[in-house]
Amino acid sequence: MTEPNETRRPYHHGDLKRVIIDTALKMLSESNGWQFTLREIARRAEVSHAAPYKHFPDKDSLLAELALIGFDKLRDDLTISIGLLAASPIEQLIASAGAYIRFGLANPSHYKLMFSADAGGAGVVHLNERAMSAFAVLRDILKRGQNEGIFKKHPLEGQAAACWAQVHGLTMLSIDGLLLPEKVGANAIEAALRTLLEGLQK
Amino acid sequence: MTEPNETRRPYHHGDLKRVIIDTALKMLSESNGWQFTLREIARRAEVSHAAPYKHFPDKDSLLAELALIGFDKLRDDLTISIGLLAASPIEQLIASAGAYIRFGLANPSHYKLMFSADAGGAGVVHLNERAMSAFAVLRDILKRGQNEGIFKKHPLEGQAAACWAQVHGLTMLSIDGLLLPEKVGANAIEAALRTLLEGLQK
DNA sequence: ACCTGAACACCGTTCAAGT
DNA sequence: ACCTGAACACCGTTCAAGT
Secondary structure, three states, rough: OOOOOOOOOOOOOOOOHHHHHHHHHHHHHHOOOOOOOHHHHHHHHOOOOHHHOOOOOOHHHHHHHHHHHHHHHHHHHHHHHOOOOOOOHHHHHHHHHHHHHHHHHHHHHHHHHHHHHHHHHHHHHHHHHHHHHHHHHHOOOOOOOOHOOOOOOOOHHHHHHHHHHHHHHHHHHHHHHOOOOHHHHHHHHHHHHHHHHHHHHH | OOOOOOOOOOOOOOOOHHHHHHHHHHHHHHHHOOOOOOOHHHHOOOOOHHHHOOOOOOHHHHHHHHHHHHHHHHHHHHHHHHHHOOOOOOOOOOOOHHHHHHHHOOHHHHHHOOOHHOOOHHHHHHHHHHHHHHHHHHHHHHHHHHHHHOOOOOOOOHHHHHHHHHHHHHHHHHHHHOOOOOHHOOOOHHHHHHHHHHHHEE
């Protein structure tokens, strides 16, 4: 359907790594899980099935890179969500929780991949760093809330873990179809977040 | 190492389905994820690689059955944990949360499999039923707590979702190595559960 | 009723060889 | 510096045939 830019596809693709990543991201969004094959990616990119190995040592490395990209995107989404309103920590927490869950539900396979140790392999360290970087957004809201006397001054780590676990749990359970309205009430997610907030507030 | 019971292994194995499930459970506990192969299971069971197909239509069906078994075990663990003490709902909630997280950390691959839609396929319905059956244990504690005037009388669904999401989130993040003491404090899990409880209590 | 052996259509990964 | 083609050692799954 789309006409190639070059009249003859050159031997050297030029930007294959980008294309591989983009294709993989698309396949991630098109189906459940990350069972897509490297060979299928190569087919869609119109290169030989061995070509991807010039850019990634193996499939796990590609998956790890996709996970990194996901955490960066999540951090950006969270940052944007709290920036939109120069509001109270409570409002910020609600907004960022919403953004977090929305990210997960919009990209379920990608989200699950981000937290899957499969994606680890060699690059687990970087992965955890990026995860913590997204996590830090939530943590900072809590810190501000404590400083402003809105949240209880309990150890920050515990509160932060509670928030992260709550949004992660809600996101995962929703993705896996276990928080459906028929099962668990129409707005269980909002209610759950309210419960969390009541535990945090003075 | 172990001597077979029969002097000559008979053509008909007799209890192959059980052996397949047990072998799969063992492999699940021996490595990350469920990338084990049906052929390897057949090898360990000393049958042909086609034999498992007489008992499971495909690999996903086997995985689904493993997930069912997991939810049943989890429900049992939860039930036992609250039965040990004829205690207050608060103590029961803490005990069951502990049992829940311990289950996940003791069987990380199995736990993740239980919540993985991969395992769904045809039997998603039964799976969700079993999941809800485990979930009901938590829900009942909350119900009692409300009746006894210990927990806020907010809609039960929201409170239950908050509890499940909290323990599920803590379990998953721990499994994935994101709640390590170095990262997030020594007893972030206990602290997170305390935050949850403070949101529930009157 | 349950199991085997051969066969099919795939994978991931490697490597010498091409441009 | 980047890509290809053939090759290897696997899979999951099927099916006619055996016991």
